[in-house]
Amino acid sequence: SPRNTPRPARMRIESMWNKLFVFAATAAIAASASAGPKFSIGDQAPDLGGKVTWLKGAPINEFEEGKIYVLDFWATWCGPCVTSIPQLNKVALKHKKDGVEVIGLAIFPRASMTPTDEFVEDRGDAMSYHVAEDLDELLEDAYTTPLGINSIPTILIVDRQGRYAWQGHPSEMD
Numbered sequence: 001s002p003r004n005t006p007r008p009a010r011m012r013i014e015s016m017w018n019k020l021f022v023f024a025a026t027a028a029i030a031a032s033a034s035a036g037p038k039f040s041i042g043d044q045a046p047d048l049g050g051k052v053t054w055l056k057g058a059p060i061n062e063f064e065e066g067k068i069y070v071l072d073f074w075a076t077w078c079g080p081c082v083t084s085i086p087q088l089n090k091v092a093l094k095h096k097k098d099g100v101e102v103i104g105l106a107i108f109p110r111a112s113m114t115p116t117d118e119f120v121e122d123r124g125d126a127m128s129y130h131v132a133e134d135l136d137e138l139l140e141d142a143y144t145t146p147l148g149i150n151s152i153p154t155i156l157i158v159d160r161q162g163r164y165a166w167q168g169h170p171s172e173m174d
Contacts, residue, residue, distance in 0.1 A: 057130030084170035092129035102129035
């Protein structure tokens with residue numbers, strides 16, 4: 001009958017849309033997997049020069065061979081980041097003589113947050129390590145995106161040869 005004719009056509013169209021959706025979703029998943037981190041543990045770490053504004057401590061634009069760098073990606077608006085500051089301060093004080101430099105790298109700024117420079121100044125000696133801020137997303141382009149860092153706080157350790165050695169949460173740092 002004529003009434004039944006549109007139904008098979010509609011089913012073919014729905015089937016075609018379903019196949020197109022599955023294809024598009026699969027392509028998006030494959031693209032996101034291939035666009036994953038561009039760096040991994042053991043790779044050379046890019047320097048910090050020109051990527052940040054230094055707020056505390058002498059600028060460290062290049063990683064000096066023989067030193068270890070603990071990079072703390074954080075923000076003033078991030079509660080867990082603020083909670084980890086005392087631990088990082090202890091690491092900075094305890095291991096300074098061992099050639100370990102702790103660097104707080106403020107990322108992901110928000111309009112409503114306490115400005116990083118004010119926050120650091122208010123903390124005083126409670127943040128006795130280097131602090132820099134990424135306002136132009138240059139650090140994000142060089143570190144967080146290529147390493148797949150999408151949450152903070154995140155610690156990245158650069159070894160004595162300037163290579164990525166470890167990445168994780170401050171509470172996991174030994």
